[in-house]
Amino acid sequence: MNADTSLAAALTAEPDPPGRRSTPWAALSAVLLVLAAVTGVVAARQSPDPAPADAPATAFSAGRAMAHVDAVAGAPRPTGSARLEKARQYLVAALRGLGLNPQTVTRTACRDQPDAEATCGRVTDLHALIPGAQHGGTVVLVCHYDSNPGGPGAADDGFGVATLLETARALRAGPPQENDVMLLFTDGEEAGLLGSRAALDAGLLPDPAHSVVLNLEARGVSGPAVMFESSASNSAVVSALRDDTADAASLSSLVYGLLGSDTDFSEFRAAGRSGMGFAVVGGSARYDTALDSIANADPSGLQDLGNAILAATRNLAAANLSATVDDGPATYFPVFGRLVVYPEFVDLVAAILALAVLVTALALGRRRRTVRLSAVLAGGGGLAATVVVAGGLGLALWELILLVRPDYVGFLSGNPFRADLPDVGAAVIAVAVAVVWWLVARRRVEPLETSLAVTAVLAVAGVAAAVLIPGASYLLVWPGLGGAAASLAAVLAPDTRWHALFWALPAAVAVVLVLPVALLLFPVTGLAMVAAPMVLLALLAAAVVAGLAAPRMRRRTVAATAAVLVLAGLALTGTGLARDTVDAAHPKELSMIYGLDADTGQANWLSPYPAAEPFVDHYVGQDSRGWTDRYPLLLAPAYRSGKAAFVSVAAPAVDRLASTPLAEGRVLQLRLHSTRPDATALAVYVDTAATPVVRAEVEGRPVRGGINHDASYGWGWGATFVGGEADLRLTVAGNRPVRLRVLAQTPGLPSAAMDLPMPDTVAGASFPSIQTLAARTVTY
Known part of the structure; x- marks a missing residue:
């Protein structure tokens, strides 16, 4: 019998009598694999300890950089103020102390968008150049040095100012880089991105065909540091983050767009500039307020931002920057602290492959009478409804929180001061919704069919996302492909003792990809938009539990389980709200x-x-x-x-x-x-x-x-x-x-x-x- 005949026989044969279920060792290995994935994700998100002032000269030191924050962020410095003039004088002196020749450009700039009031202002931008050995291109480092009129702006954007100055010092302490590095300190960002507009109008930025912009911002006062936006053609630019990266995921641009915010990089990107935008996002309750002060500025967040910027600058300063302009869009995401980058079209190919493998597994399962298509459709429809329910509960939870704490209306653009327990409570409710779906599905659907239902939702949604929102599709595509492969393996080998590992592998993939995004969304979107991370966590929990053999429970037992889990989430949320007492360090906003x-x-x-x-x-x-x-x-x-x-x-x-x-x-x-x-x-x-x-x-x-x-x-x-x-x-x-x-x-x-x-x-x-x-x- 030849190989082709053997394969055909395997695909058309009736299933063997069921063998033993997964051994205890297989189940334990599966649990340990998922737990290892969770542990790796959490460990990779830890902010670094701030380097002391006596750190090596070529390294970034938050200990040294915080001195610059202290110098510029003692009081609000809005555009046109005496405090801003004082900060500018400090920057000029600091740059000259590094052996650079700073220049200022003052002009009137306007931001005039359709159907919106025009904002204009007379702004003064400051720039200096660190010459490279070859002058083949320019890495432009940008931050704004003005602040919101109501706050001293220690993080927004004192962190950016300090990072640029400390990065310049570290570069000057080492051998000359190949490309030039330009430092640009803009004015009027808080008023309406006026400094970036002025820089473009004045022609301060070098040739866009041979330059890259790295823009520094803040949406909080502490880490993590996040690369949250990039230019459309970003494959080569994003690849510069591989060494010591901020949190970076191609989904971030979508989330950033939903938040309705703008930065100086918005102007540069609209002008066709290639580059990336970075920000620290922790402690958002103090963002753009009087509490964005030196006392609340976290040196660990500054260290995280500085490490990423210095590494990216060195990588780009050694690169052929003309290759970064039209290099195509990329998908990127972290895996245990290392950045994975690949062309965006790969997601669509993988999504189609996942769908093809899924269809094969379904067809083979039906032929071998181990899979009922109606059961898979029922489970998939239930899961889709579950995700919607999780989002709806997130919206309802915020309204409930406002009933208990109406003063939280001041936190529409960030998290309250002590949001850890409410965040955990929301996560528990999201997981509870997925567990309830799993228990309900198991009353009529077999474990293999449940896993196929989850895979079907991921695969179909992955294809749609790869077409409509390609930067976010990786969250669905790779767990979907893993689930499809595991499903096919389970159909082909119904008698194996290691079924648990079949489902643990795609579950671990889902944890590695989805959990970092969910953890990031909690501080970024805040409780007001907690529905977003709850949707992701519900989908993640469904992927994790899908392959487990849940006991068949009565309807009343399932309802009781759901009630207990939801009440636990509400109890955690309520405890967190009660613990978030008002005092001078945590005032009502x-x-x-x-x-x-x-x-x-x-x-x-x-x-x-x-x-x-x-x-x-x-x-x-x-x-x-x-x-x-x-x-x-x-x-x-x-x-x-x-x-x-x-x-x-x-x-x-x-x-x-x-x-x-x-x-x-x-x-x-x-x-x-x-x-x-x-x-x-x-x-x-x-x-x-x-x-x-x-x-x-x-x-x-x-x-x-x-x-x-x-x-x-x-x-x-x-x-x-x-x-x-x-x-x-x-x-x-x-x-x-x-x-x-x-x-x-x-x-x-x-x-x-x-x-x-x-x-x-x-x-x-x-x-x-x-x-x-x-x-x-x-x-x-």
């Missing part, structure tokens, strides 16, 4: 605004947060309404309010420079400024119902006309300027008077208007924060 209408002299306290809080409740009542008519830049639909004492604050002022009639309208030239220097931004809005804006210029920079703001109260066009006074040129249609609403923004609240000082158990949220607004209406 809220928004409080002092608003002054300069036309009437009337002042009000405003707060968009509905949660009861003694300090806020002292100033505002329970009734809420919209205030967009008086303060058009306010974003919340309703604010609680209360009367406030009139005090002198920074108020907007407008000087008319010229008014020139046109055939169908006129050109109005104005100068905006503030009555006091502590205002950080000026905003102007036009009543477009009376005089539509055809076009506009801010400090000579053209911005769109038309409607770019909610016109419900007539203010249909608006623009904001940061960094001092601004000249505005408006071209309007018609000859009717032009009605303007102008505002001045100042961080903090006027103490002279307060009869109850802000306690140290209260702090400004990331946005909207603690601020003073003064507005007036001007007609020309």
